[in-house]
Amino acid sequence: MADGFEQMWSDLAPVGRSAATGGYFRQPWDSAEEELRAWFAEQAAARGLVLETDALGNQVAWWRPEPVPGQTEILGVLTGSHLDSVLDGGAYDGPLGVVSAFAAVDRLRERGVEPGRAIGISAFREEEGSRFGLACLGSRLASGSVAWADVEGLRDRKGVALGDVTGEPDAGAGGVLADVGCFVELHVEQGRALVDRGAPVGLASGIWPHGRWRFDFTGRADHAGTTRMEDRADPMLTYAMTVLAANKQARLTTGSTDGEGRATFGRVDVRPNGTNAVPSAVTAWLDARADSDEALQAMVAAIERQAGDRAGRDRTEVVVTAESVSGPVEFSPDLAARINAGRDWPVLPTQAGHDAGILSAAGHPSAMLFVRNPTGVSHSPAESAEMADCLAGVEALADALTELAG
Known part of the structure; x- marks a missing residue:
C-alpha cells in the first residue's frame, strides 16, 4: 500500500x-x-x-x-x-x-x-x-x-x-x-x-466574482535632488494615491455578506527604479473582489476614476487594463x-x-x-x-x- x-x-x-x-x-x-x-x-x-x-x-x-x-x-x-x-x-x-x-x-x-x-x-x-x-x-x-x-x-x-x-x-x-x-x-x-x-x-x-487589473502610470523621469516638487510629473504619487483609493473603495463597498469588498495592490514595477531618480513609469496590479458583479464593477470603476483624477493633478497618465476577470x-x-x-x-x-x-x-x-x-x-x-x-x-x-x- x-x-x-x-x-x-x-x-x-x-x-x-x-x-x-x-x-x-x-x-x-x-x-x-x-x-x-x-x-x-x-x-x-x-x-x-x-x-x-x-x-x-x-x-x-x-x-x-x-x-x-x-x-x-x-x-x-x-x-x-x-x-x-x-x-x-x-x-x-x-x-x-x-x-x-x-x-x-x-x-x-x-x-x-x-x-x-x-x-x-x-x-x-x-x-x-x-x-x-x-x-x-x-x-x-x-x-x-x-x-x-x-x-x-x-x-x-x-x-x-x-x-x-x-x-x-x-x-x-x-x-x-x-x-x-x-x-x-x-x-x-x-x-x-x-x-x-x-x-x-x-x-x-x-x-x-474577482479579477486582476493592470494599472500603467506614466510620467517623466527626473533628478531626485535638483527637480523642484512643483515641476515634477511623478507617476509614483499617482500610484500611491490609487492604493489609498482602492483601500477606501473596498471598505465602502456595501451589500457584501461580511460588509466590504476586497482591493489589493500586491505587485508593483517601477522604472527606472533608482533611489535618486523620479520614476518615469509605475506598473501595478490590482486584485479586486466583491460578492456581486455589480459591486465589483462599481468598486473598480471608482478606483479607476480616482486614479484618473489624481493623474490630472500630477501631470501624469494612467491606463487600466483588465487582465483576468472571473464572474x-x-x-x-x-x-x-x-x-x-x-x-x-x-x-x-x-x-x-x-x-x-x-x-x-x-x-x-x-x-x-x-x-x-x-x-x-x-x-x-x-x-x-x-x-x-x-x-x-x-x-x-x-x-x-x-x-x-x-
Whole structure:
C-alpha cells in the first residue's frame, strides 16, 4: 500500500521551501514544481492508477472500475487540486487537496469500496498565476475556457513566453476532462469562518466574482535632488494615491455578506527604479473582489476614476487594463446536499478563486470541501492546518467520493 497522508505530507514538506522565510516557491516549470509533478506520477503508479497528462502538463490519475458488460459507462468523479504556490506561499494551498485525494482513495480501498464510476485525482498547472499572471491557467485551458492562441504569448517577469516553456505548438484543451462528470476539490480554508464555527470541515456555497487589473502610470523621469516638487510629473504619487483609493473603495463597498469588498495592490514595477531618480513609469496590479458583479464593477470603476483624477493633478497618465476577470460561481446544490447529507457541515462562500470554480463555470458540476485553518492566514508561510483536521478532511473526502462514485 502506498504511503499514508502523514508520510506523503512529510515527503512534500521540503520541496521548494525557502530556508530564509519558511515559505514556498513552487512556480510552474521550475525545479521544485517539476519534482512535485514527478512525485504525483510516482503516487499514481504506486496505486496502479492510469496517469493522463495534457500538453500543458495538467495531470489526472484515474482509478477505473472493471467494466460491466452491457452497462453504459458513467462519467467519472474528479478530485484533487494544484501543486504550485504563490511566491513565498504556504504549504497547504493546493497540495493539501492533492495529498488528501490520494489518501482518500487509500481509505476507499481499505473500506472495500468498489466504485461504480471512475475516480480521478487531478493536479492542475499554474493555478495561482504566479508566473504567467493568469490564475487557474491549467484548468482554464483543460476546460476550454480560454484558447491557446490567447495565452501562448503571456510572459513571465523575465520576459519568457508561455509558449516557449511548454515546448508545444498547441497546449490547449487536451482531453484530460473528457471523462469527468463532476469535481470535488478539497482545500485549506483561506479565512476564519470554520474557526468561528468550531468545525474542522466545511462546504463552499460559491465563489465571489474577482479579477486582476493592470494599472500603467506614466510620467517623466527626473533628478531626485535638483527637480523642484512643483515641476515634477511623478507617476509614483499617482500610484500611491490609487492604493489609498482602492483601500477606501473596498471598505465602502456595501451589500457584501461580511460588509466590504476586497482591493489589493500586491505587485508593483517601477522604472527606472533608482533611489535618486523620479520614476518615469509605475506598473501595478490590482486584485479586486466583491460578492456581486455589480459591486465589483462599481468598486473598480471608482478606483479607476480616482486614479484618473489624481493623474490630472500630477501631470501624469494612467491606463487600466483588465487582465483576468472571473464572474460569480455557485457550486452545485445537488452535490453539496449529497455530500453533506446527515453531517450538517457549515456552508460558506469563499472570496478566493479555485479550479473548482473554473470547472463549474465550464459545465462540470462542482463542490468544495474546506479544512479549518487555525489562523485564517493564507498565501503566506504562516498558513497552517492541524494534522487532526487534515485527517478529518481526508475522511470527509473519502465519504464524498463514496457517495458520488460508490
